[in-house]
Amino acid sequence: MEHAEQMHHGTAKGSAPKPPVERDALPPRPAYRWYLAAGAVAAATAFVGLRLYPDLPPSLPTHWNGAGQADSFAAKSVWSVFSVPLGSAGLVLFMLGLAVFLPRLTAAGGQLRTADSPAAQAANLRATQFFLGGTTLALSLLLAWFTLRGWLLPPDGSALYFILPLLALIAVMAGLGLLARRRYRNDLAGSGASDPTRPSLPGADPTASSDDMPASDPVDDPRNYRAGIIYVNRADPRVLVPKRLGVGLSVNAGHPGGLAFYLGLAVLSLAAVVAGIAAPLLGH
Numbered sequence: 001m002e003h004a005e006q007m008h009h010g011t012a013k014g015s016a017p018k019p020p021v022e023r024d025a026l027p028p029r030p031a032y033r034w035y036l037a038a039g040a041v042a043a044a045t046a047f048v049g050l051r052l053y054p055d056l057p058p059s060l061p062t063h064w065n066g067a068g069q070a071d072s073f074a075a076k077s078v079w080s081v082f083s084v085p086l087g088s089a090g091l092v093l094f095m096l097g098l099a100v101f102l103p104r105l106t107a108a109g110g111q112l113r114t115a116d117s118p119a120a121q122a123a124n125l126r127a128t129q130f131f132l133g134g135t136t137l138a139l140s141l142l143l144a145w146f147t148l149r150g151w152l153l154p155p156d157g158s159a160l161y162f163i164l165p166l167l168a169l170i171a172v173m174a175g176l177g178l179l180a181r182r183r184y185r186n187d188l189a190g191s192g193a194s195d196p197t198r199p200s201l202p203g204a205d206p207t208a209s210s211d212d213m214p215a216s217d218p219v220d221d222p223r224n225y226r227a228g229i230i231y232v233n234r235a236d237p238r239v240l241v242p243k244r245l246g247v248g249l250s251v252n253a254g255h256p257g258g259l260a261f262y263l264g265l266a267v268l269s270l271a272a273v274v275a276g277i278a279a280p281l282l283g284h
Helices: 002-014 032-055 078-109 118-152 160-191 256-283
Strands: 059-064 070-075 240-242 249-251
Touching: 032 078, 032 118, 059 078, 059 118, 078 118, 118 160, 249 256
Parallel strands: none
Antiparallel strands: 059 070, 240 249
16 A cells, blocks of 8 residues: 555656647637627628518519619518528538638648748648638628618619628728738747748848848749739749648739739629629610
8 A cells, every 4th residue: 555655656756747738739720709700790680680571571682783773583581581691600600610620621732831830830820710710700791781781771772882892891801811911920920930931041131121031932022922912923933822821822923824814803803893884774
């Protein structure tokens, strides 16, 4: 008995405490507060629909043209009233699932640069999680607006009801991108790791701007970007390049194929806007 007790005390005294788990070794968690807020928006929209359902008109607009006029209607039913809030809830769940499996997806797909330090990779994923969560909330707010518009506003409205929310979404997405970039920088600074997009050279001035310092990969060189987001490098033979921040791929606008992609996207967007505005005018 005494021997067992001595062995127990000896083990307790001789055992070393477990080292704390470093933050960079933990998979970045989703920004749950964004998804909770987005789910609350979808639930609030559905609650408003329940309150308004008895007083809604027998037919509800389901689509508007570029001039802001309703051109498609559906009979009032549980599906026609609550399909968009249900779709918004499904979007929240999908984006949350994507955020949960994001570390595994990026590791399996090799979307993170293996040359980056673990701290840089973890900061990259945390910034991406922030951007995904904010995007989910912004999309849920946009869907809620279009739903409430169909319930509360007359079908012959203004095109501004459509254009202004989309412009607001673009501004919010741009702001989220800038905030994610700042969080990435601050996260690296807090961990003491170097920023792979701001490489330093031996003997270089630490106060120099990143625009004055070369990068080992042209994707990491801020001088190869227009407006900070569009990669333009004619010397890079790749059409698709790894994203500077986040996961996935970006298009090289300096390559003929990338330039054709952006021009085609611009033409299609302009054609959609012109067709939406001209359709009601040609119908008269």
